[in-house]
Amino acid sequence: MSDDHTHVQEFFGARAAGWDSRFPDDGPAYAAAVAEMGLREGDRVLDAGCGTGRALPPLRKAVGPSGLVLGADLTPAMLEAAVRAGRDRDGRLVLTDVAALPLRPRSLDAVFAAGLIAHLPDPADDLRELARVVRPEGVLALFHPIGRAALAARQGRRLTPDDLRARDNLRPLLAGSGWRMTSYADEDDRFLALAVRAS
Numbered sequence: 727m728s729d730d731h732t733h734v735q736e737f738f739g740a741r742a743a744g745w746d747s748r749f750p751d752d753g754p755a756y757a758a759a760v761a762e763m764g765l766r767e768g769d770r771v772l773d774a775g776c777g778t779g780r781a782l783p784p785l786r787k788a789v790g791p792s793g794l795v796l797g798a799d800l801t802p803a804m805l806e807a808a809v810r811a812g813r814d815r816d817g818r819l820v821l822t823d824v825a826a827l828p829l830r831p832r833s834l835d836a837v838f839a840a841g842l843i844a845h846l847p848d849p850a851d852d853l854r855e856l857a858r859v860v861r862p863e864g865v866l867a868l869f870h871p872i873g874r875a876a877l878a879a880r881q882g883r884r885l886t887p888d889d890l891r892a893r894d895n896l897r898p899l900l901a902g903s904g905w906r907m908t909s910y911a912d913e914d915d916r917f918l919a920l921a922v923r924a925s
Contacts, residue, residue, distance in 0.1 A: 752780060755871040759918050760784040760838065762909075763867050769835040770794040774824045774856060775842035777804045779813030781869075785838060786816035796834075798822050825852045829859040836865040843868055843890055850903050857904030862925040866905055868896075870917040877917075891917060 760781060765771060765788035773781045776797030785795045795817030799805050805819045822828055824839075825848070837856050846852040856866060870877060874892070878885045890896060896919055897907045905921035 749871070752871040755916055756781050756840070756869070757784040757787075759840075759867060759869045759916065760788055762918065762920065763788070763836055763838065763865050765789055765793075765836055765865075768792045770833065771796070771836040771838060772827075772829075772834050772856075772859070773797045773817065774837050774839040775799055775845065776808065776817075776819070777801075777840070778811060779805075779808030779817065779819070781838050781840055782808070782813045782816040794818075796820055796829075798824055798827065800824070825855050827855060827859050831858050832861045834860050834864060836860065836867070838867045838869065840869045840871075849890055849899060853900065853903035853905065857923055860923045862923050864923040866900075866921045866923070868917075868919040868921075871915075873912045873914050873917050875912075876914050891919070 761784070765785070767790040769789045770793065771785050771789055773779070773785060773796065776782065776799045779797050782795055782797050786793070789795060797808065797817045798820045800821070800823050802821055805821055808814060808819055820828070824842070825846070837860055843849060860866070868891070872880070874885055874889060888895065890899060891912070893910050893912070896910070900907050900921050904924050906924050907919060907921045909920045911918045
């Protein structure tokens with residue numbers, strides 16, 4: 727396991743038990759982001775880096791009982807918190823690295839990823855792995871319940887020109903990884919970039 731993985735597991739593992747209580751009002755923002763993905767009944771969707779599974783209930787609602795919802799995370803304590811919250815009823819939880827998913831190529835219709843991109847050790851390769859498992863024209867949603875400036879302020883840092891989530895950086899990163907960005911919103915109360923899997 728790389729140092730990046732160890733760092734991510736240590737960071738989130740130490741915070742898993744109280745994670746949802748730190749951000750108790752994010753539910754509507756998750757639901758609104760999922761609604762913008764255009765999911766349909768019966769779709770197959772992955773919540774990549776699902777954490778405590780806050781996106782699983784709206785994803786389940788979007789794809790219905792005939793759809794498939796997977797939640798993948800690298801940190802066991804986060805998945806345990808998802809189970810304690812009962813979110814395993816809305817999706818199947820998988821302990822795995824999103825950079826090496828145990829899924830067949832083109833087996834999914836969409837990927838939802840909340841706060842994930844900042845924690846990817848190799849964003850280009852890892853986004854290519856997400857593209858591998860999504861059918862052509864399938865959807866990727868890169869989400870955060872607050873925008874880049876608000877997140878930087880919360881973390882006590884300044885926005886820098888090399889921020890991966892800046893539109894001018896994200897568009898070519900996605901394009902080089904098999905995705906075509908279709909919309910971009912960076913507002914105080916949300917960040918949402920949508921992309922489709924290139925044919």
